[in-house]
Amino acid sequence: MSAKLTNKDLWKVFLHQLTIRGANNYERQQNAGFTEAMMPVIEKYYDDPEEKREAYARHMEYFLTNDITSAIPVGVAAAMEERYATEGDIDPDSINAVKTALMGPLAGLGDSLLNGTARPILAGLAISFINSGLGWFGPLFFVIGMAIVSLGVRYLGVFQGYKQGVKFVQTIQSSGLISKISDLAAIAAFTIVGGFIPALVVINIPLEYTSGDTVLNIQEILDGLMPGVLGLIYTGVMYWLISKKKISAVKLILVTMIVGIIGAYCGILG
Amino acid sequence: MSLFMQAFLVAVFVTIAFIDSHTTQIHIFRPVVVGPVVGLIMGDVQTGFAVGVTVKLMFLAVIFVGTAVPPNPTISTAIATGIAILAGGGTDIAVATALPVSFIGQVAETVQNSVINVFFMHRVEKAAEKLNTRGIVLNNLVLPMAVNAILYGVPTFLAIYFGAAYVQGIIDAIPDKIITGLSVGGSMIGAVGFALLLNSIKAKKFWPFCLLGFFMASYLGINMVGIAVFAVVCVAMFYYFKIADEKA
Numbered sequence: 025m026s027a028k029l030t031n032k033d034l035w036k037v038f039l040h041q042l043t044i045r046g047a048n049n050y051e052r053q054q055n056a057g058f059t060e061a062m063m064p065v066i067e068k069y070y071d072d073p074e075e076k077r078e079a080y081a082r083h084m085e086y087f088l089t090n091d092i093t094s095a096i097p098v099g100v101a102a103a104m105e106e107r108y109a110t111e112g113d114i115d116p117d118s119i120n121a122v123k124t125a126l127m128g129p130l131a132g133l134g135d136s137l138l139n140g141t142a143r144p145i146l147a148g149l150a151i152s153f154i155n156s157g158l159g160w161f162g163p164l165f166f167v168i169g170m171a172i173v174s175l176g177v178r179y180l181g182v183f184q185g186y187k188q189g190v191k192f193v194q195t196i197q198s199s200g201l202i203s204k205i206s207d208l209a210a211i212a213a214f215t216i217v218g219g220f221i222p223a224l225v226v227i228n229i230p231l232e233y234t235s236g237d238t239v240l241n242i243q244e245i246l247d248g249l250m251p252g253v254l255g256l257i258y259t260g261v262m263y264w265l266i267s268k269k270k271i272s273a274v275k276l277i278l279v280t281m282i283v284g285i286i287g288a289y290c291g292i293l294g
Numbered sequence: 295m296s297l298f299m300q301a302f303l304v305a306v307f308v309t310i311a312f313i314d315s316h317t318t319q320i321h322i323f324r325p326v327v328v329g330p331v332v333g334l335i336m337g338d339v340q341t342g343f344a345v346g347v348t349v350k351l352m353f354l355a356v357i358f359v360g361t362a363v364p365p366n367p368t369i370s371t372a373i374a375t376g377i378a379i380l381a382g383g384g385t386d387i388a389v390a391t392a393l394p395v396s397f398i399g400q401v402a403e404t405v406q407n408s409v410i411n412v413f414f415m416h417r418v419e420k421a422a423e424k425l426n427t428r429g430i431v432l433n434n435l436v437l438p439m440a441v442n443a444i445l446y447g448v449p450t451f452l453a454i455y456f457g458a459a460y461v462q463g464i465i466d467a468i469p470d471k472i473i474t475g476l477s478v479g480g481s482m483i484g485a486v487g488f489a490l491l492l493n494s495i496k497a498k499k500f501w502p503f504c505l506l507g508f509f510m511a512s513y514l515g516i517n518m519v520g521i522a523v524f525a526v527v528c529v530a531m532f533y534y535f536k537i538a539d540e541k542a
Contacts, residue, residue: 043317043431043435046317046434046438047411047415047418047433047438048316048407048411049411049412049414049415050407050412050486050487051483051486052415052490056411056414056430056433056434059422060430060431060434063427063430067427077422077425080422081422084418084419084422085490086490086491086494088487091319117496120494125522128519128521129522132518132519133519143324147324147326151326154326154343154346154347159339160330162343163331163346166321166324166327170319171320174319174321206496206497207532210500211500211525212526212528214495214500214506214507215504215507215524216507216521217488217491218504218505218506218507218509218510219507219510219518219521220484221484221488221508222508222511223511223518224488225484225488228478250512251513251515252511252512256512258485259485259489263488266489266490273486274416276489280485281479281483283479284476284477284482284483285472285475285478288478289471289475294478
């Protein structure tokens with residue numbers, strides 16, 4: 025098997041990429057959508073049921089970035105799956121590692137450029153059209169503008185991400201770097217996960233301890249020592265429970281929600 | 295058009311808008327579109343435009359970042375527009391309705407992400423294990439989108455059909471502490487996902503980089519793009535100081 029992905033295959037990937045947020049969930053975010061986006065690629069390249077199963081399992085891992093810019097890692101992952109299936113000379117673990125490395129920059133880029141810039145500008149223009157009596161032209165302008173942004177970025181993401189991904193894989197292959205790519209990608213993945221924890225795992229303890237005139241606010245003390253430390257500890261505990269105690273993620277999610285509700289009810293968390 | 299029919303059509307539109315916001319994202323789910331469309335259905339386009347613009351300005355600054363679920367503008371605009379038109383126009387009542395309803399939308403979305411879609415995601419995983427591609431599409435797309443009709447379409451129908459008093463009753467019935475608790479739990483739950491991701495990294499010996507990233511974000515307040523830049527620098531340093539040396 026050595027055929028490249030055709031334009032038709034990439035259009036299929038584009039269509040399935042639209043469902044990236046379908047079963048968006050707090051346990052692993054866009055993982056089910058990513059798996060659906062990779063479906064045309066996996067179905068094309070793998071015949072052996074065991075290999076297919078492994079490929080699907082690969083993409084069921086945690087994935088979170090901006091919905092629209094996620095088309096770029098989808099394109100890159102398609103190129104890497106193609107390489108792995110046809111040449112077999114890259115480490116399959118590096119596929120996820122590269123995806124993880126792309127999550128951060130694309131989330132920042134997507135959220136700030138699309139949600140923070142394109143949308144407010146188009147909406148602002150639409151409102152000024154409505155206010156100057158142009159009526160339906162306002163909403164129509166907004167929807168057409170956003171459709172071009174949303175679908176255009178996804179198209180470029182899948183097609184260019186694939187094209188650049190193929191080149192990227194070839195470059196690292198010819199430079200003999202391929203055996204080290206897992207190491208390099210692991211470094212990027214670790215750095216990014218660590219850097220995301222303060223923003224995405226937020227735990228606050230709004231307890232105050234009053235003694236005479238001084239009020240001790242626990243969260244302020246913790247923030248003074250190390251901001252976000254509770255999120256880091258909680259992530260560490262979850263990691264220990266999953267890797268060492270083999271407790272399923274579903275149970276941990278339920279426990280976390282219950283802890284949140286009880287904690288908020290007693291005023292310990294907030 | 296009867297009130298029943300109007301409420302039904304608004305509910306259908308809200309469902310479609312949510313499906314758009316979860317898939318194609320051509321943004322028919324934003325207030326500036328929802329207001330006029332609901333106005334058209336309810337027979338008062340001008341109020342629709344007015345409410346759409348007002349609610350849009352209320353939400354203009356709200357940006358969806360990471361896993362945080364903001365108050366929901368779609369269901370809030372639809373119900374606010376419907377109730378404002380039924381009350382004879384005027385954006386005052388719309389604004390008074392929009393804000394509390396947007397919090398109900400937020401709760402619904404939090405439940406969807408933390409419970410309902412976790413359930414569907416595990417069904418996708420099972421389907422993938424069985425190599426059942428139709429099962430993947432069914433559980434990642436078809437069923438979660440159908441849930442939108444129940445989660446957002448049905449409440450919209452009831453709110454417009456039964457009116458403002460009914461909406462207020464529901465808003466009062468949800469205890470504040472449950473709403474806070476759900477968002478507290480929701481903001482912690484990312485830890486489980488990150489733990490799974492850390493578990494999947496093979497070269498565990500590089501764990502100190504996890505702490506490096508954490509301290510950069512925690513002490514220095516570097517944002518996600520900045521963290522990504524540092525990740526690239528770390529990779530480059532490892533490459534030039536270790537791998538390139540070995541080859542030389």
